Amino acid sequence: MSFAEQLIDWRRELHQYPELSLQEFETTRRVRHWLENAGLRLLPLSLPTGVVAEVGRGEKIIALRADIDALPIHEVTDVPFASRHPGVMHACGHDIHTSVMLGAALLLKEKEQHLAGRVRILFQPAEESFGGAQRMIQAGALDGVSAIFGMHNEPGLPVGAFATRSGAFYANVDRFALKVTGKGAHAARPHEGSDAILLASQLVVALQSIASRNVNTLESVVLSVTRIQGGNTWNVLPEHVELEGTLRTHQPAVRDQVKRRVNEIAAGLAQAFAADIAVTWYEGPSALINPARWATFAREVADEQGYRTEEADLHMGGEDFAVYLQQIPGAFVSIGSDSQYGLHHPAFDPDENLLEEAARYFARLAEKALLQS
Numbered sequence: 141m142s143f144a145e146q147l148i149d150w151r152r153e154l155h156q157y158p159e160l161s162l163q164e165f166e167t168t169r170r171v172r173h174w175l176e177n178a179g180l181r182l183l184p185l186s187l188p189t190g191v192v193a194e195v196g197r198g199e200k201i202i203a204l205r206a207d208i209d210a211l212p213i214h215e216v217t218d219v220p221f222a223s224r225h226p227g228v229m230h231a232c233g234h235d236i237h238t239s240v241m242l243g244a245a246l247l248l249k250e251k252e253q254h255l256a257g258r259v260r261i262l263f264q265p266a267e268e269s270f271g272g273a274q275r276m277i278q279a280g281a282l283d284g285v286s287a288i289f290g291m292h293n294e295p296g297l298p299v300g301a302f303a304t305r306s307g308a309f310y311a312n313v314d315r316f317a318l319k320v321t322g323k324g325a326h327a328a329r330p331h332e333g334s335d336a337i338l339l340a341s342q343l344v345v346a347l348q349s350i351a352s353r354n355v356n357t358l359e360s361v362v363l364s365v366t367r368i369q370g371g372n373t374w375n376v377l378p379e380h381v382e383l384e385g386t387l388r389t390h391q392p393a394v395r396d397q398v399k400r401r402v403n404e405i406a407a408g409l410a411q412a413f414a415a416d417i418a419v420t421w422y423e424g425p426s427a428l429i430n431p432a433r434w435a436t437f438a439r440e441v442a443d444e445q446g447y448r449t450e451e452a453d454l455h456m457g458g459e460d461f462a463v464y465l466q467q468i469p470g471a472f473v474s475i476g477s478d479s480q481y482g483l484h485h486p487a488f489d490p491d492e493n494l495l496e497e498a499a500r501y502f503a504r505l506a507e508k509a510l511l512q513s
């Protein structure tokens with residue numbers, strides 16, 4: 141079996157047995173087994189799922205990171221290696237990322253004697269649920285590491301294409317819940333109550349004015365109300381309506397401004413309608429910020445490798461690689477995977493031909509990063 145065939149084989153096996161965040165037990169077992177068979181050194185990891193391997197020797201350590209979890213999506217592709225777990229699918233391509241970093245680990249093992257230090261390869265659980273990076277850090281996976289690199293496949297780019305950017309890349313992810321409490325009444329006698337549904341409707345519209353009328357139009361911001369629930373019959377005005385949604389931004393100041401405006405609008409409307417609106421914020425990962433030096437370095441190595449490189453667009457999605465970059469420098473990059481259907485789509489079908497080139501890229505990137513001061 142050639143190197144490329146090996147990577148495809150591993151990816152297909154991972155793809156057939158996807159596991160949700162923090163349930164990646166079989167995936168962990170497979171990755172450990174493959175790494176051990178290739179002679180890689182596994183580090184003890186005090187987490188139920190996830191793997192950390194290391195190659196080389198010396199003080200200096202560079203890290204590579206793959207994520208290993210899948211999504212609660214029912215696959216609808218007709219590939220022969222489609223998910224055998226109903227309702228669970230590698231629809232974000234973390235099977236691809238895992239296979240790429242397995243490949244990089246093998247390549248680095250081959251040249252272990254020539255490495256100017258150690259390369260630590262992280263197979264991180266729970267990226268989709270946004271807790272995995274934090275767990276890996278708490279378990280010591282970053283100890284002694286001077287820079288870290290990771291990738292996401294990019295379905296909108298062809299195989300052979302590479303993109304990254306300096307500064308903000310992926311978004312701050314916030315979730316909000318709004319609970320409107322009015323006063324229930326007979327639907328035919330609305331003046332005796334305070335209509336929570338009418339107020340919730342005004343609230344949805346008013347929130348949309350934040351992006352268009354409060355935030356500088358040159359900044360990125362998305363505010364989406366994604367769930368609204370209230371009432372249980374046709375002739376009663378309900379007392380409660382619940383709303384939920386997400387806020388995506390890149391700049392901390394914009395994030396703070398929008399959150400403040402949501403709170404102000406909720407308080408103002410509640411007062412105007414003689415009702416109550418409780419706002420709860422749940423903070424997700426912060427924006428992924430690539431330090432310029434390492435983003436430039438990652439792109440230069442990609443150029444040398446023969447990738448067609450370009451400046452990446454800002455992403456409105458979240459990526460918990462951001463958590464590593466809050467601790468140490470490094471870079472996150474996009475590698476073209478050319479899928480007609482995008483990430484998190486049940487028909488997502490990335491082109492496996494990216495695997496070998498990407499594995500060679502990350503092996504080389506780590507090797508060269510060890511030589512940087």
Ligand SMILES: [Zn+2]
Binds near residue numbers: 232484
């Ligand atoms: Zn995802």
Ligand SMILES: [Zn+2]
Binds near residue numbers: 233234292
């Ligand atoms: Zn992903």
